[in-house]
Amino acid sequence: MPKANETVLEIDLGALTHNFNHLKSKLQPKTKFLAVVKAFAYGSDSIAIAKHLEYLNVDYLAVAYAKEGVLLRDAGVTTPILVLHPQPINFKLIIDHCLEPSIYSIRVLETFIEVAKAQSQKEYPVHIKFNTGLNRLGFWENDVALIASKLSKTKAIKVKSLFSHLAASEDINEILFTKNQIVSFKSIAEKFKSKIGYNPWLHLCNTSGIINYHEGHLDMVRSGIGLYGFGNSTIEDAQLKPIASLKSVISQIHQIEKNETVGYNRAYKAKDFEKTATIPIGHADGITRIYGKGKGFVFINGQRAPIIGNVCMDMIMVNVTGINCKEGDEVIIFNGSHKASHLAESAGTISYEILTAISQRVQRRILTD
Structure with a gap:
């Protein structure tokens, strides 16, 4: 599966087939x-x-x-x-x-x-x-x-x-x-x-x-x-496969000093010498302003990076202090392992909302069986 070099929503038709067949198996033939x-x-x-x-x-x-x-x-x-x-x-x-x-x-x-x-x-x-x-x-x-x-x-x-x-x-x-x-x-x-x-x-x-x-x-x-890919319960979620993976990329990395601020309204203040990454996805793409300020996260090279400050229209900033990463590295917002339901729960909402909010300007990539 190719790595993202821009913001993209991958749609796995194989996972859709699996979910359809799993749900059908619970029904009578007629x-x-x-x-x-x-x-x-x-x-x-x-x-x-x-x-x-x-x-x-x-x-x-x-x-x-x-x-x-x-x-x-x-x-x-x-x-x-x-x-x-x-x-x-x-x-x-x-x-x-x-x-x-x-x-x-x-x-x-x-x-x-x-x-x-x-x-x-x-x-x-x-x-x-x-x-x-x-x-x-x-x-x-x-x-x-x-x-x-x-x-x-x-x-x-x-x-x-x-x-x-x-x-x-x-x-x-x-x-x-x-x-x-x-x-x-x-x-x-x-x-x-x-x-x-x-x-x-x-x-x-x-x-x-x-x-x-x-x-x-x-x-x-x-x-x-x-x-x-979501069954509204932990047991059923384990039997289903999320069909959508939302990915992006690190545009830029900043090194900031203690007490420097990040983003609009200076909503985040660094507690020490920190490293931040800017990612090209924002509230116009479906990552709403409910995230940030301690709510929500992405995954970079397998490590969790919290969203900091206020979500911008076209960008989010995340704290990557302690994460080995560089500009151009892939960012996972959600996928089959890091589920949309987990991201949603971190902000007190549900998977339905984050899935349906993904803007039509985000490129779709269809993965076939």
């Missing part, structure tokens, strides 16, 4: 698999990831917004794509690109029916979302009859699936709450199916649900963070 590729495939490269998952015969893809799905269609991705949080202004765009919307409110349902009719659609696939405790998006159980009534009056759309989202499937302190969500969703689904007279697919489990709640696998499961 259970379908939906891969979540929203937010540039969790900060990586949505086109490369979607095409590789298509090669692996994934059943469905999901994005958050319509334009994310359009990007994939324009790149030649043909797998069905669920749009998880569509806005009515994009409904024609969704139909034009054969995307499938999540319908989560009466306003959204009525508007999509109108647009589908105007586009002369027949039985256009939609996915009905129910709220079972996350209280973010979705219909309530007492909306079932009204939804069924709206559906009975049109041939423009047809329900492909019913789904909900688990609120705390990774939390061992919330097992009862999660089990109640599963029971609630199954009850809603039975009522709904009895009203419409056919059986849409049911899906509920996210990555942690796949791992912890086999009774919730139903017809299909959805995985996002697990595909990218």
